[in-house]
Amino acid sequence: MSDGIDSPIHPCGLGLFVSFEGIDGAGKSTHLATLAERLRAQGRRVTVTREPGGTPLAETLRGSLLHSAMDALTEALLVFAARRDHLRHVIEPALAAGDVVLCDRFTDATFAYQGYGRGFDLSVLSTLEGWVQRTPQGGLRQPDLTLWFDVPPALAAARLSATRAPDKFEAEPLAFFERVAAGYAARAAQAPDRIVRIDASLPLPAVWAQVEQAARARGVLP
Ligand SMILES: Nc1ncnc2c1ncn2[C@@H]1O[C@H](COP(=O)(O)OP(=O)(O)O)[C@@H](O)[C@H]1O
Numbered sequence: 001m002s003d004g005i006d007s008p009i010h011p012c013g014l015g016l017f018v019s020f021e022g023i024d025g026a027g028k029s030t031h032l033a034t035l036a037e038r039l040r041a042q043g044r045r046v047t048v049t050r051e052p053g054g055t056p057l058a059e060t061l062r063g064s065l066l067h068s069a070m071d072a073l074t075e076a077l078l079v080f081a082a083r084r085d086h087l088r089h090v091i092e093p094a095l096a097a098g099d100v101v102l103c104d105r106f107t108d109a110t111f112a113y114q115g116y117g118r119g120f121d122l123s124v125l126s127t128l129e130g131w132v133q134r135t136p137q138g139g140l141r142q143p144d145l146t147l148w149f150d151v152p153p154a155l156a157a158a159r160l161s162a163t164r165a166p167d168k169f170e171a172e173p174l175a176f177f178e179r180v181a182a183g184y185a186a187r188a189a190q191a192p193d194r195i196v197r198i199d200a201s202l203p204l205p206a207v208w209a210q211v212e213q214a215a216r217a218r219g220v221l222p
């Protein structure tokens with residue numbers, strides 16, 4: 001088999017692929033951890049992972065992405081390079097083994113941050129997506145379910161300022177996150193069957209209730 005840009009990623013998986021999306025501070029990590037706990041308590045095998053990251057190489061690229069200045073094309077290429085490695089070595093094998101894969105961000109983040117946030121060409125991102133996520137059947141590997149944590153950027157910023165020092169993206173001005181949030185809304189409108197909007201401005205129990213409902217509706221939770 002060739003190993004070029006046209007080589008498909010691993011066999012079609014049997015597990016379930018769930019991604020968590022939204023601007024920084026929306027509550028993704030918090031609810032991903034709760035869902036993982038619930039699934040494990042029911043005896044499901046769960047792979048918890050994140051992007052950029054999830055493999056030694058992709059984690060190295062993450063360090064550069066979060067802490068080094070670079071132009072939008074470089075950012076997009078590094079994000080997709082990390083994603084390719086992550087798909088080949090973690091996501092596809094886990095799906096093939098029947099795991100539920102919970103991934104903190106995936107390609108919607110690239111469209112939202114590099115595309116809408118930075119203003120980078122969306123059609124180039126689509127081309128890269130096609131190369132990186134191709135399946136043996138000629139389709140595109142996408143999450144089975146994407147939970148989009150929608151929250152006003154000012155509220156997310158207030159949550160974050162109370163917790164941690166900002167990285168390169170988190171230090172961007174509010175206007176950047178307004179564009180990123182609009183990017184997520186556009187992606188959700190294009191893929192209404194896959195992307196479920198969660199009102200993440202509500203208190204934690206009310207946000208969890210929406211996550212639980214979406215997970216039940218897609219057979220992720222019984
Ligand atoms: N619905 C919520 N209400 C209040 N605080 C929240 C809520 N969701 C998350 N938080 C808090 O906001 C901060 C950022 O949450 P986190 O889950 O790390 O967001 P993300 O992974 O989307 O960046 C954390 O301190 C978390 O406890």
Ligand SMILES: Cc1cn([C@H]2C[C@H](O)[C@@H](COP(=O)(O)OP(=O)(O)O)O2)c(=O)[nH]c1=O
Pocket residue numbers: 024025050051052066079104105106107109110111113114167169170
């Ligand atoms: C996956 C991905 C993330 N990012 C950015 C968004 C986030 O600000 C950053 C890291 O994501 P994240 O893991 O949410 O950061 P943290 O653990 O600090 O909450 O990378 C992109 O710009 N493009 C991408 O494709």
